[in-house]
Amino acid sequence: MRYKNTKTGAIIDSSFKIVGKYWQEFNHKEEPEKVETNEEYIEEEVNLEEMTKAELIELAKEHDIEVNEKDTKSVIIEAITKAFE
Structure with a gap:
């Protein structure tokens, strides 16, 4: 079956x-x-520049984006931005 x-x-x-x-x-x-879900997709604008490096790393992990934690904040922002294009 x-x-x-x-x-x-x-x-x-x-x-x-x-x-x-x-x-x-x-x-x-x-x-x-x-399957009915009660979830609603909400697009939220996030200013990556205002986030701390730790917050950016957490955001990347939540969205399965590979980043090197030793990279600079600007490199991490670039990786996240590229992943969402």
Whole structure:
């Protein structure tokens, strides 16, 4: 049988029955159900120049942007800006 996690969208095959809050049987012929989220995308303008180097490094980590913590603040800002282009 094939199962789909309605929270993550992961699909797995298993010969065993899977039971759980987010798991449901998945049939290829059916269109996957859309998962409703209460999250709303809000674009926020951030002034990187006003942030501290530590804040910039944290921001980079949150967005999986690789930066060298030994780099200068301007190099880190450049890396973050480039990643969001």
